[in-house]
Amino acid sequence: MSNVQSVPTAITLDTIRDAHDRIRPHVHRTAVLTNQTINERAGAELFFKCENFQKIGAFKARGGLNAVLQLTPDERRFGVTTHSSGNHAQAIAYAARQISIPAYIVMPRTAPQVKKDAVRGYGAEVIECEPTLDAREEGVRDVMARTGAAMVHPFDDDRVIAGQATAAKELIEDFGQDRPFDVILAPVGGGGLLSGTALTTHYLSPGTTVVAGEPDGAADAIRSFQSGQVEKAPYINTIADGLLTTLSDRTLAIIREHVSEILTVSDEEIIAAMRLVWERMKIIIEPSCAVPLAVVLTNSERFAGQKLGIILTGGNVDLGKLPF
Template structure:
């Protein structure tokens, strides 16, 4: 069980290695939605994404517990960078299995942190097979992108900071936010977000946002078993993974709803942030805002927190 103490200890553990990222708001976007939106900007995090939190929390414990002398994982990009970055911090080699379709900018960043990249086909089965081969060859310890309590606890620290910085300290209320939104892929961030919210602001709703072109979580959320998406085709490359039993259990207990959005809606939200907030975010980061813009009637008049997950964009392949 991931307790609030677990999340606090994770925060203390990783604090020397991460940024306490800013929380931004924007009058134009607030006016369009008819609500107050507070963006937790993890695009300014180390490695350009929230994943640094979970990767560090897990790998620092691998070292402290002397669990192994190398690290491996599979990832389409941001978790790959997080593991490569964290492994470099502690002086361990890292072997990262990445789909051949992963953005070039993310592969280059992984290599830049000194990790070895092993390419595979863009399927979960191929990624897992690649990791098994690495473990057999090197004896590396797997730091799973989301099916790992230590990773989830690390990701939860982003919402802990959001509530502390833009909620509890600035607004003397029992409910710092009406709703907090996060995107969902494998569910590690969403699990951490929902747990931190549960402990710090139990009256706040947590809602997930998911691309229509990778809509497995919404099916799993309603059926109670891990489902696969009917098809995979989305610009949000970081959200193509299915949930695990671990993340589904947490999500079904602590998440209120999952909303889906089209790629056109994701691109429009991404462009809106680039143009109005003057910050670079990747498509996966735009999915929660796209959901709010699509359902303004559901969110009107609320105070809303949004986890902006990252800003690692291939600038040679912008969708606008």
């Protein structure tokens, strides 16, 4: 048995397996794609886990479902709430619809109309607020007071982390058995996906290291990783709008324990990687999703000749506002 003090989480392999069994009827086992041109460009062997093909177009469906499906019958009566301008909003709305419970999503009034419409399309109520964290949190408190709905945080929640962990589980089960991955890469924003990916890899493929990618223009996780405390980014200016959030104590602890390295990349490198995937793989990924490939391409010596797994996190882009 491990020393308790060295265990930064209550999420065991069984927790992740249970999460997978729980969400399996509601999510896709997404494809894993490879591309010869990108392999040649990288000088490595890349396996892309295509969560852009996931329900709601992003891995967040996994964590949202794993949390919502664990609500008790009493909790379900009052529904679920969260605040998000992005994929987590759709994830919670989608999860709530799967079990026919109310969902109240607090969204900044500046969020794209198409995203509000998507959330409403899943039958959720959208509550608009000012575009500040304070206003969003106050919005959720109001909803909870009014409705009794349960809050599901986008990443600071073991149920969410265990759900996100199932993407790497599928990747390792499908393509990491005979010859384990040398490295699995994921982007880091709040750290829910990265924590889950690191735990799965630790349990199922202990010889594989986990490396995170982060934008230069939202470089908080790398600082937190070094200092051991949740830090803010020195400045925020990046196209990778899904990765602006800071870590929580919970995700930082798991990441410090199980992630070997965080590498940052510029927006130019992110856009080039995104374009390469669009042009060569013919699949649509959002800027945040391109960060790990950008890390591989800009650190080719670090990854040369290795077998790499990359979680492609999502494909929700505004086609009217492309960076190329």
